[in-house]
Amino acid sequence: MTRTFFVTGTNTEVGKTYVSAALLKAAGDSGLNTAAVKPVASGCEQTEDGLRNVDALTLMDAMTQELPYQQVNPIALEPAIAPHIAAMEVGRRLDPSRLVGICRGVMSGGADFVLVEGAGGWRVPLAPRQFLSDLPRELELPVILVVGMELGCINHALLTAEAIRRDGLPLAGWVANFIRGPQAQMPRAEENLMTLRTLLPAPCLGVIPFDDSGDYRNGAAHLDPSPLLSSSD
Structure with missing residues (x-):
């Protein structure tokens, strides 16, 4: 049975890819x-093979299946800005229905555990009146929330969890990721x-300390994916 989850974050730059790769x-x-x-x-960056995104390459390194890059990252945009603005600048249209089909192709490819990683936070626009959150809604995916541990994260986490529930999806688990170094560590972290832990309606899958190496293998040691693996989704 394939277990598939959508990974979102409380904001951009909270370590969604690091956590996703560690979970993989x-x-x-x-x-x-x-x-x-x-x-x-x-x-994304221009290479001899075309546009490549470091986050997508990290996921490819962490997963056990070998898939072509275009299947892992079907929409690669060069400008380092919000996806819908980047798409407009390069004259591309972001089609949620196409993304649904590509995700279903990977989900039906024989893997036991599949992650679909979002971009930015939960309500990222793709087009007028269309959002990236429409993708997990269409696929009916449970959600994993990456909480960037910094001031304001409680509000961001609770509002995101509320939006996920209002969209009719379950919050399958969350990960606390410390994204600031020792000199800027979050006060009153515990x-x-x-x-x-008290307010989020899902199990904590792990608490990841700040890791300046960026090596997702270090993060894996701090995660317990068993609540996800024992679910029926």
């Missing part, structure tokens, strides 16, 4: 066949973690 690593270490999709990515 942890699931792979447990013997599962894993795959991932980064449907839309901006900030108290904030306790508040999040």
